Structures are given as structure tokens and as C-alpha cells.
Amino acid sequence: MIKTSTTVGSDWGYAPAPESADHFKLKDHYGLFIGGKFAPAVSGKRFKTINPANEKVIAEVADGGEKDVDRAVKAARTAYDKVWRKMSGRERGKYLYRIARIIQERARELAVVESMDGGKPIRESRDVDIPLAAAHFFYHAGWADKLGYAFPGKSVAPVGVAGQIIPWNFPLLMVAWKVAPALACGNTVVLKPAETTPLTALLFAEICQEAGLPEGVFNLVTGAGSTGAALVNHPGLDKVAFTGSTEVGKAIQKSLAGRGTRLTLELGGKAAHIIFEDATIDQAVEGIINGIYFNQGHVCCAGSRLLVQESVEQEVVAKLKARMETLIVGDPLDKNTDIGAINSKAQCDRIRDYLKIGEEEGAELFQTQCSVPEKGYWIRPSFFTKVAQSHRIVQEEIFGPVLAIQSFRTLNEALEKANNTPYGLSGGVWTDKGAKIFKVTRGIRAGVIWANTFNKFDPTSPFGGYKESGYGREGGRHGLRPYVELS
Amino acid sequence: MSRNGTSGNNGRLDVRKTYKMLIGGAFVRSESGRALDVMAPGGKWLGHVCRASRKDFRNAVVVARKAASGWAGATAYLKGQILYRAAEMLEGRASGFREVLQSIGLSPAAAKAEVAQAIDLLVYYAGWSDKYLQVFGAVNPVATPHFNFSVTEPMGVVAYVAGEKRPLLDLVAGIAPIVVGGNAVITLSTGRAAVAAMELGEVLETSDFPPGVINLLCGLREELVGQMASHMDVNALVIQGGEVKEHGAVRESCALNLKRFFLRDQSGKEDEDPYRILDTVEIKTTWHPVGG
Numbered sequence: 001m002i003k004t005s006t007t008v009g010s011d012w013g014y015a016p017a018p019e020s021a022d023h024f025k026l027k028d029h030y031g032l033f034i035g036g037k038f039a040p041a042v043s044g045k046r047f048k049t050i051n052p053a054n055e056k057v058i059a060e061v062a063d064g065g066e067k068d069v070d071r072a073v074k075a076a077r078t079a080y081d082k083v084w085r086k087m088s089g090r091e092r093g094k095y096l097y098r099i100a101r102i103i104q105e106r107a108r109e110l111a112v113v114e115s116m117d118g119g120k121p122i123r124e125s126r127d128v129d130i131p132l133a134a135a136h137f138f139y140h141a142g143w144a145d146k147l148g149y150a151f152p153g154k155s156v157a158p159v160g161v162a163g164q165i166i167p168w169n170f171p172l173l174m175v176a177w178k179v180a181p182a183l184a185c186g187n188t189v190v191l192k193p194a195e196t197t198p199l200t201a202l203l204f205a206e207i208c209q210e211a212g213l214p215e216g217v218f219n220l221v222t223g224a225g226s227t228g229a230a231l232v233n234h235p236g237l238d239k240v241a242f243t244g245s246t247e248v249g250k251a252i253q254k255s256l257a258g259r260g261t262r263l264t265l266e267l268g269g270k271a272a273h274i275i276f277e278d279a280t281i282d283q284a285v286e287g288i289i290n291g292i293y294f295n296q297g298h299v300c301c302a303g304s305r306l307l308v309q310e311s312v313e314q315e316v317v318a319k320l321k322a323r324m325e326t327l328i329v330g331d332p333l334d335k336n337t338d339i340g341a342i343n344s345k346a347q348c349d350r351i352r353d354y355l356k357i358g359e360e361e362g363a364e365l366f367q368t369q370c371s372v373p374e375k376g377y378w379i380r381p382s383f384f385t386k387v388a389q390s391h392r393i394v395q396e397e398i399f400g401p402v403l404a405i406q407s408f409r410t411l412n413e414a415l416e417k418a419n420n421t422p423y424g425l426s427g428g429v430w431t432d433k434g435a436k437i438f439k440v441t442r443g444i445r446a447g448v449i450w451a452n453t454f455n456k457f458d459p460t461s462p463f464g465g466y467k468e469s470g471y472g473r474e475g476g477r478h479g480l481r482p483y484v485e486l487s
Numbered sequence: 488m489s490r491n492g493t494s495g496n497n498g499r500l501d502v503r504k505t506y507k508m509l510i511g512g513a514f515v516r517s518e519s520g521r522a523l524d525v526m527a528p529g530g531k532w533l534g535h536v537c538r539a540s541r542k543d544f545r546n547a548v549v550v551a552r553k554a555a556s557g558w559a560g561a562t563a564y565l566k567g568q569i570l571y572r573a574a575e576m577l578e579g580r581a582s583g584f585r586e587v588l589q590s591i592g593l594s595p596a597a598a599k600a601e602v603a604q605a606i607d608l609l610v611y612y613a614g615w616s617d618k619y620l621q622v623f624g625a626v627n628p629v630a631t632p633h634f635n636f637s638v639t640e641p642m643g644v645v646a647y648v649a650g651e652k653r654p655l656l657d658l659v660a661g662i663a664p665i666v667v668g669g670n671a672v673i674t675l676s677t678g679r680a681a682v683a684a685m686e687l688g689e690v691l692e693t694s695d696f697p698p699g700v701i702n703l704l705c706g707l708r709e710e711l712v713g714q715m716a717s718h719m720d721v722n723a724l725v726i727q728g729g730e731v732k733e734h735g736a737v738r739e740s741c742a743l744n745l746k747r748f749f750l751r752d753q754s755g756k757e758d759e760d761p762y763r764i765l766d767t768v769e770i771k772t773t774w775h776p777v778g779g
Contacts, residue, residue, distance in 0.1 A: 151762075153761070154762070246745070249745070250743070253739075253741070253745070254739050254742045256738075257735045257736070257742070258735035259735075260734065260735070260750075441771075446771070447769060447770065447771055448774075449771065449772070451774065452775060452776055453776050456631060456774050458629035458630055458631065460628050460629055461627045461629050461637075461774070462625075462637050463772070464770070467722075467744075467745065469745075471745065473770050476627050477625055478625070478637060478770050
């Protein structure tokens with residue numbers, strides 16, 4: 001008897017193709033990295049970092065407190081005053097080139113650890129996160145001795161000591177986005193990685209040692225939200241850079257208000273992804289998939305709101321469903337995996353809450369039928385139809401593989417809906433008409449717009465938001481501005 | 488300002504001017520009906536100006552928001568010509584402005600210098616209109632087959648609190664970079680500077696700025712600055728002068744909608760600075776594939 005099935009996966013399954021993890025050895029526990037040396041937290045406390053795909057503990061990590069933050073800021077200040085600010089741009093740049101090279105050399109190890117610690121598919125860690133992290137250092141290395149050309153008519157000086165807080169969705173890449181421009185411009189750094197994904201930042205600290213980076217130029221304090229608060233509130237900082245939720249970003253701005261410390265914020269988003277009837281629909285469907293299911297939807301610039309022209313709505317939704325059914329959800333270390341594990345239990349619960357909220361609001365939920373592992377945190381690729389502009393699943397950032405689909409008739413209606421959220425980080429448009437592309441890309445109030453593509457990143461390309469998605473840019477010439485003092 | 492005289496030359500009674508604010512292209516009094524006394528440095532009473540209410544500010548935001556998209560869409564050439572037109576209008580009324588500035592306490596030399604600088608500053612920023620994008624925009628050489636470029640776009644509605652030190656110049660130095668960046672602006676002038684501001688309204692209103700692009704209020708700083716910082720439909724707040732304590736409170740309120748906040752120095756050394764234009768514009772980066 002011939003087995004019939006509507007899904008491709010069940011007829012043509014893929015054999016497992018796991019990436020090996022035997023070419024490196026992680027330590028049982030990691031200290032803080034302060035003044036060029038690893039050391040335990042003053043309190044002696046540690047926390048566990050787990051693999052969200054199997055809930056196993058990978059390593060223990062020092063839980064930094066106020067005293068540790070203070071030590072780190074002082075180390076950064078000393079390095080700034082005695083070494084880094086005095087060093088020529090050319091020499092600073094050479095350190096960054098070294099770091100870029102070592103990231104490339106250790107790329108496979110970094111990719112595997114990234115996928116183990118954060119749950120993202122190895123294909124993405126290997127092909128996106130790690131190569132882009134290296135590219136960010138390579139790009140910024142070259143700026144270090146050319147900053148005068150970035151700011152015509154001005155003389156350029158570093159800002160001082162920067163406190164930087166990064167999220168868990170692109171752990172090493174966010175290290176690069178924050179640290180590379182800061183160091184290139186002559187600042188020193190205290191970085192706090194997310195508590196669920198500290199490992200590649202710790203490996204980065206090793207890389208700084210291997211590169212011979214002067215002690216105290218880069219300091220790492222691991223911990224949770226309270227560690228981040230201790231860093232933000234430390235009076236010794238000249239600059240704070242934060243990537244994370246809009247809620248926390250606002251709280252940081254408030255707590256820094258009295259001090260006037262420089263601040264840049266890269267916050268949440270709820271990007272509209274607009275599909276016109278004259279788009280190449282098959283390509284657009286690939287774009288939608290990449291827009292919302294890349295990195296489990298843990299992407300601040302994710303195309304989480306699909307706006308599709310009414311005349312092609314049925315076709316797009318049908319093709320989207322068929323394509324979604326081919327997505328493989330499972331072991332992040334398997335090279336066939338399209339969608340990995342949700343980063344943490346807390347985030348998984350949050351996404352499930354939104355799935356419930358969406359249904360309670362009256363929207364219609366679609367989820368793929370794929371199987372998911374028993375252990376670990378998983379959400380099947382999902383979308384909602386029959387949603388209204390006022391629904392919470394349209395207005396609020398879910399940060400998971402959940403798409404809200406709306407339709408529109410005219411270009412102006414699409415723009416009206418696209419801009420009708422407090423966010424303004426990114427947006428996308430698919431059409432084969434050149435003039436329409438420019439009209440729409442101009443009309444979307446957001447900092448990054450993808451036309452006939454989505455979720456592309458590059459160190460030369462400025463990234464950052466309008467409105468409540470934050471302020472300041474990262475990458476490109478514009479990304480240097482937050483890290484220099486002009487006079 | 489010759490409002491204090493009960494009789495002018497030859498026994499003729501002066502016709503006094505009632506100073507009004509400029510909101511949405513109309514000269515209006517405060518909706519609150521309140522007024523403030525303006526005093527000369529020696530303590531002599533000079534006249535009244537409006538005391539704008541928080542409601543006046545909110546009204547101004549509504550008209551500024553309406554005007555913002557049209558102004559943002561105006562060509563750089565047109566925006567430049569309108570700023571230049573403002574310089575022409577101010578030049579034509581230079582002697583009147585010198586008198587006004589002297590009446591509020593500036594020396595003749597200082598008044599003359601300030602008016603001249605204000606005119607030249609308008610010309611300076613008029614010239615930036617079709618150039619700052621070329622200086623601050625970029626085509627970015629990404630490592631994938633995409634055409635990638637970054638342009639400036641106006642933020643939208645910007646509020647500006649002017650200092651009092653240079654009654655005319657502080658206001659012009661604030662407005663010019665904001666509007667040349669394609670934003671609509673609502674300004675607040677206080678104390679003696681309010682008189683110069685209300686005079687400037689008459690210049691700007693005859694310079695072809697679309698109604699609502701520039702809105703000039705006057706009133707009490709401590710009464711209005713909090714509303715300006717907390718208003719949810721204002722994109723940026725630029726402040727000159729004020730106390731450290733006020734700046735802290737304002738920054739805190741700006742967090743409500745992540746309003747961009749900038750503190751302007753009053754030395755005058757940075758009046759001519761294209762990076763001020765950059766403060767109140769956003770950078771938008773667009774990707775497009777290159778292929779068949």
C-alpha cells in the first residue's frame with residue numbers, strides 16, 4: 001500500500017545531520033572578565049546557562065553584582081586613560097583586525113556554542129551570526145585611523161567609558177555591533193550580555209586575550225537584569241548603549257535622565273511587510289518566511305505584520321501555508337533545521353500567552369503540523385488572520401514565530417496601517433514597480449527598509465529605529481556617531 | 488518698541504502693537520486669555536505679551552503635525568528659497584528689529600550685530616537645504632548583491648525652547664536647522680525675548696513658509712516645558728538654557744515616547760553647524776537586490 005500524505009516532510013524526510021561539538025571543550029564554569037583576567041564574582045555567586053533545545057546545563061557563569069560592575073568600570077577607565085585613548089588609530093585598528101581574524105579562525109566553535117546556548121539553527125549561526133560578527137570587526141578596524149573623514153569639518157575624540165547591554169537573540173553579533181565601533185573610536189567598554197546567552201561573549205573575552213588587547217579595554221560582566229541595572233546606574237560611565245525591549249529602554253532613559261549620560265537605544269519593532277499584487281509572489285513568500293521565521297522570530301526587525309493586497313491575499317496565504325509546512329523545527333545543531341528552539345522558557349511562555357491573546361481577540365490561528373521534540377522550548381511556525389489594527393498581536397512585539405496577516409486595497413491604506421504602531425524599526429515591500437518601491441520605502445516611517453528582500457544585515461549598513469524603536473544607528477558611517485565627541 | 492509713550496511726536500498718540508503668537512499661520516492670543524508684562528532692564532514697563540497655556544501648545548502640535556508632511560515633501564530647492572526669503576524679509580526690517588532689541592536692553596552695537604547675525608544665519612542654513620543630504624547621506628558597499636543607501640528624513644514635529652540671552656538670535660539659531668531639516672517646529676520664547684519672537688513671527692509669516700510649519704509661542708518656561716517634553720506627538724525637543732534640574736526632569740519625560748532630546752549651547756560658537764541639522768533628522772537605510 002502506498003502511503004499518502006499532504007506534507008512533503010513525511011514522504012521525503014531528511015536524515016539527521018548534526019553538527020559535531022567534539023572539536024572544542026567548554027569549561028564547567030566561567031568567571032567575569034575584568035582588566036584582562038577572568039575572575040569569579042565578588043559574591044561568589046553563579047548561575048546556570050542551559051541549552052534551550054534539551055534543557056541541559058551547559059556551564060555555570062559568574063553572577064556579577066554592583067562591586068563587580070564597579071571593578072569593571074574602573075578597569076575600563078584606567079585602560080582608557082592610560083592606554084587606549086592615547087594609542088594611535090592605526091594601532092587600535094590593528095587590534096580590531098586581529099579580533100576579526102580570530103573570530104574567523106574559531107568560527108565553527110563559535111557557531112556551535114551559539115546554537116547550543118541560544119537555540120538558533122546552526123545554519124544561521126554558521127552563515128549569518130558568526131561571519132557578520134567577524135565582518136563588523138574588520139569593517140570598524142579600518143575606521144579607527146580615518147575618523148576625521150567620517151565627520152567632515154569636525155575634530156573627533158572618543159567619548160570615554162561605554163556601558164553596553166545586549167540581548168539574547170544574536171549574542172555574538174550584538175557583541176560585535178556594540179564593541180567594534182566603540183573600540184574603533186577609542187572608547188573602552190564594559191559589556192553585559194543576556195543571562196540566557198553569555199557563552200559566546202565569554203569566548204569573545206578569550207579572543208581579546210588571544211589578540212593581546214590591552215587589559216581593561218574590553219570588560220565583561222555576566223548576570224541578569226539587576227547586573228544590567230548596576231551597570232547603567234554606575235556614575236563612571238560616559239555612555240550607555242542598550243539593545244532590548246522598548247519598556248526597558250524607556251526605564252534606562254529615565255534612570256539616566258538626571259546625569260545626562262549619553263544614550264543610544266535599539267529597541268523593539270513591529271515591522272510591516274507589504275506585498276503588492278504585482279510582486280513576484282513566490283519570491284515574496286520566501287521573503288515573508290525569512291522575515292518572520294528567521295531566528296524563531298526573535299528579531300527586533302522581524303516582518304511580524306504582513307500586509308497583503310486584497311487581490312492576492314488568498315494566493316499568498318495558500319502559498320505561505322504550503323511553504324510553512326516544509327519548515328523543519330527541531331535540533332538547532334542539525335544542519336537541516338530551519339527553526340530552532342525558543343530561547344528560554346520565559347520567552348516561550350510569553351509567546352504562548354500571545355497566541356492565547358490573539359485567539360481571545362477573535363483572530364484565527366494557523367500553526368504548522370510539524371513534530372517538535374519533547375524536551376526543550378518550541379513553538380510551531382504560526383500566523384493569525386482576521387486581525388484588526390487595534391489587536392494586541394498587531395500592536396505589540398511578540399518576538400517569536402508569530403505573524404499577523406492583514407489585507408489592504410490601496411497603497412495609501414497600506415502605508416497608513418504600516419505606520420500605525422508606536423514602533424519604527426524596519427519595514428518591507430514587494431512589488432515589481434520601481435516608482436512604487438520608492439513611494440513605499442519613503443512612506444514607511446522606519447530606519448531600515450527592505451525592498452524585494454528582507455532581514456539583510458551588513459556592517460556598512462546603518463541599523464536603528466524611528467519613534468519608539470529607539471535612537472542612534474549601529475553600523476556604517478552613521479554608527480560611529482554615538483561613540484565620538486565632535487568639536 | 489515704543490509702547491510706553493502716551494504721546495509721540497507733535498502730540499500724536501502712538502498706535503501700539505498688540506503682540507500675538509503665531510500658530511498655524513494665524514496671529515492669535517493665548518486661548519487662556521492671559522498676558523505677561525514685559526519689562527525693560529531698568530524695570531520700565533514695556534507692554535504685554537501672551538502667556539501661552541499648555542492647551543495652546545497642544546493646539547500648535549496639531550497644526551504642526553498637519554503641516555509636517557507637506558513641508559517634508561517640499562523640494563530642497565524650495566525649502567532653501569523660503570529660508571532665504573526669510574533672510575530677505577528680516578533684512579528689510581533690520582532697523583525695526585534693532586530698535587526692538589535696544590528697547591529690551593541691548594546696546595546699539597549689540598543690537599546691530601545680533602540682527603546682522605540672524606540674517607546671515609538664515610542665509611547660511613538656506614544654503615544647506617540641498618546639500619546636507621549629500622554630506623550626511625551614504626551609499627553603503629554591502630557584501631551581498633544589494634544596492635544599499637542611507638538618506639536623511641525629517642523627524643516630524645520638533646519643539647524648541649529658546650534662551651533669553653540673545654533674544655532674536657537664539658530663536659533663529661534654533662529654528663533654522665530644524666526647519667531646513669524638513670520638520671515643523673513649535674518654539675517657546677520667554678521673558679524679554681518674547682517681544683523679539685513675536686516680531687519675528689511677522690517676518691516668517693511673509694516668507695512663504697506654509698502655515699503651521701513654524702509656530703511661535705511665548706510664555707513661562709516652567710509652565711510649558713514639562714508639557715513639551717511629555718507630549719506624545721512631538722518627535723524631538725531641543726532646549727537652550729535652563730537649569731540642570733530642569734534638564735533632568737525633561738529628559739525623564741522625553742522617555743515617555745522616546746522623544747529625541749538635545750541641549751543647545753548659548754555661546755554662539757556652534758550657531759553655524761550642519762550637524763545641528765543632523766540632530767533632528769532620522770537616517771533611513773534602504774536595501775534592494777541587484778539582479779535580473
